[in-house]
Amino acid sequence: MSLLMAFFVLLYAMSSIDVPKYKAVVESLTEALGNGSELTPEQEQFFQ
Secondary structure (H helix, E strand, O other), X not given: OHHHHHHHHHXXXXXXXXXXXXXXXXXXXXXXXXXXXXXXXXHHHHOO
């Protein structure tokens, strides 16, 4: 079990987030789920 967790931690550590693509996904999901098209202050803080 710990080996599996170590594997996923390793995958996470090696990943990189494409900020513009991630921001577009967040805005799209926010709009699709009915919460409007604007980002919350917490989401805006993440992108700065």
